[in-house]
Amino acid sequence: MAASTVTSEAPAYSEAQAIDSVRHPVARRIADVLRNRSSRPKIILIDDAENIEQAIASGIQLDSLYSTTRSIASGQSNPQHVSDDVPHHLLDDRVASELFGGQKHARAFALARAPRTPVLDDLRGTRGDLVVLDGARLVGNIGAITRTACGLGAAGIILLDSGLRTTFDRRLIRASRGLVFSLPIVLTSRTECAQFLQHERISIATLSADAESPLRTIRSVTDRIAIVLGSERNGVSQGLNDLANHRYSIPMTPGVESLNVSVAAGIALYEHGAA
Numbered sequence: 001m002a003a004s005t006v007t008s009e010a011p012a013y014s015e016a017q018a019i020d021s022v023r024h025p026v027a028r029r030i031a032d033v034l035r036n037r038s039s040r041p042k043i044i045l046i047d048d049a050e051n052i053e054q055a056i057a058s059g060i061q062l063d064s065l066y067s068t069t070r071s072i073a074s075g076q077s078n079p080q081h082v083s084d085d086v087p088h089h090l091l092d093d094r095v096a097s098e099l100f101g102g103q104k105h106a107r108a109f110a111l112a113r114a115p116r117t118p119v120l121d122d123l124r125g126t127r128g129d130l131v132v133l134d135g136a137r138l139v140g141n142i143g144a145i146t147r148t149a150c151g152l153g154a155a156g157i158i159l160l161d162s163g164l165r166t167t168f169d170r171r172l173i174r175a176s177r178g179l180v181f182s183l184p185i186v187l188t189s190r191t192e193c194a195q196f197l198q199h200e201r202i203s204i205a206t207l208s209a210d211a212e213s214p215l216r217t218i219r220s221v222t223d224r225i226a227i228v229l230g231s232e233r234n235g236v237s238q239g240l241n242d243l244a245n246h247r248y249s250i251p252m253t254p255g256v257e258s259l260n261v262s263v264a265a266g267i268a269l270y271e272h273g274a275a
Contacts, residue, residue: 143175
């Protein structure tokens with residue numbers, strides 16, 4: 001997105017200028033966004049300067065920018081590359097704490113216009129492997145896998161039974177360091193996922209501890225694949241496992257039950273990328 005750059009220095013606000021009531025229209029708008037549970041939100045909240053900068057780099061349009069009195073007092077830098085016409089508001093720390101309640105809140109955050117929700121069709125004709133997370137529900141793991149997928153050239157991520165209403169969930173934006181905006185992350189059902197992979201003739205590769213083929217043999221597969229990983233507790237669902245063209249395990253030291261799913265995803269993407 002084309003945008004003029006503002007200085008990284010904090011605006012010369014005084015505490016008297018800070019919004020000091022949760023009833024202020026600006027504060028009430030933030031509260032409305034935080035309460036929204038829609039699967040297709042129009043406005044989303046992005047925490048932290050680093051994540052805001054990544055969102056801007058991905059073409060996300062900011063609606064408004066917010067700092068807290070604590071961030072101003074500490075000399076915290078504003079996000080870079082923010083258009084001059086984006087309103088910048090200062091919140092009293094007490095108001096920020098009250099708005100976010102028990103949720104973690106950043107010293108700087110932004111409201112932004114939500115981009116179009118990715119769908120399976122966005123993955124048609126793309127290059128690179130797909131990562132299918134079958135029942136993974138820990139947002140921290142999904143965020144870590146998003147960062148890894150971006151770094152290793154995956155074409156997208158498909159989430160099945162993730163518990164998320166939207167991939168623009170504030171927690172996932174934070175856990176992915178804003179990279180949720182850099183590649184398609186699709187929420188869908190197991191049935192629709194299976195139909196899509198079969199229609200596109202994308203081979204399915206599952207990872208499980210009891211598979212006979214060691215993961216290093218994935219290098220012999222030259223076409224793009226869908227790497228399916230299940231939750232650490234339940235593994236890959238039976239339906240997708242039955243459709244798998246390849247089943248791999250990661251050889252491990254005896255006595256170690258399993259790897260974290262984000263670690264396994266990174267190893268699998270790297271191994272296949274080395275083919």
